[in-house]
Amino acid sequence: MDYKSKKVIGMGVITELTGLSERQVRYYESKGLVFPERTKGGSRKYSFHDVERLIDVASKLEDGWRIQDIKEREKRLSSKQRDDLIRGQLNSAFRTYPTKK
Amino acid sequence: MDYKSKKVIGMGVITELTGLSERQVRYYESKGLVFPERTKGGSRKYSFHDVERLIDVASKLEDGWRIQDIKEREKRLSSKQRDDLIRGQLNSAFRTYPTKK
DNA sequence: CGTGTAAGGAATTCTGACACG
DNA sequence: CGTGTAAGGAATTCTGACACG
Numbered sequence: 001m002d003y004k005s006k007k008v009i010g011m012g013v014i015t016e017l018t019g020l021s022e023r024q025v026r027y028y029e030s031k032g033l034v035f036p037e038r039t040k041g042g043s044r045k046y047s048f049h050d051v052e053r054l055i056d057v058a059s060k061l062e063d064g065w066r067i068q069d070i071k072e073r074e075k076r077l078s079s080k081q082r083d084d085l086i087r088g089q090l091n092s093a094f095r096t097y098p099t100k101k
Numbered sequence: 102m103d104y105k106s107k108k109v110i111g112m113g114v115i116t117e118l119t120g121l122s123e124r125q126v127r128y129y130e131s132k133g134l135v136f137p138e139r140t141k142g143g144s145r146k147y148s149f150h151d152v153e154r155l156i157d158v159a160s161k162l163e164d165g166w167r168i169q170d171i172k173e174r175e176k177r178l179s180s181k182q183r184d185d186l187i188r189g190q191l192n193s194a195f196r197t198y199p200t201k202k
Numbered sequence: 203c204g205t206g207t208a209a210g211g212a213a214t215t216c217t218g219a220c221a222c223g
Numbered sequence: 224c225g226t227g228t229a230a231g232g233a234a235t236t237c238t239g240a241c242a243c244g
Contacts, residue, residue: 011216021226024226
């Protein structure tokens with residue numbers, strides 16, 4: 001695991017780095033947008049990747065997105081990627097669809 | 102500044118990552134071997150680079166080095182690097198010393 | 203010299219709830 | 224729905240000191 005994905009950043013630094021409030025960060029977690037680890041005592045630990053993620057989420061919310069929209073769009077995206085992958089495999093195996101004509 | 106040098110890691114994670122005690126980490130700081138930043142409240146913040154540094158220091162201490170040795174050796178090293186740089190510049194400009202003969 | 207520890211305080215973070223809209 | 228806030232408690236971290244060797 002590289003530095004970017006290692007969960008080592010506490011809440012204080014997170015609010016500094018993202019500009020978000022503790023409330024916002026915890027709320028996004030409760031909605032399944034970020035997944036911090038915990039210390040034995042229960043404190044949250046985030047990665048630099050999480051920082052980028054939070055900033056991206058905040059940006060989308062400012063653009064009028066709702067949290068559910070963000071989650072669903074990403075679900076569709078990963079489904080599409082999966083479908084595209086399967087389709088590509090089928091295509092290379094059978095060439096079952098007309099190209100260009 | 103990249104992720105490796107950004108000071109975002111608190112004391113708790115530092116002791117986990119390095120295997121050192123808080124006492125050791127603070128003592129090495131008091132001797133000038135690491136330079137954490139501070140939160141407004143006064144808590145120390147370290148970088149991944151500091152983590153590597155601390156592990157290296159601990160390793161040398163186990164090998165029988167003293168903290169002063171570690172500091173002085175590094176001072177000599179950086180002096181040598183500086184001298185080498187200057188010597189190289191002089192050499193390329195004047196060729197004042199015999200090579201090989 | 204390098205490290206452990208008990209002491210007391212201050213800063214940090216957590217959860218659940220009430221509020222607004 | 225997304226966020227602010229006051230409340231109370233628990234976990235975290237800090238400093239300065241005494242101890243050992």
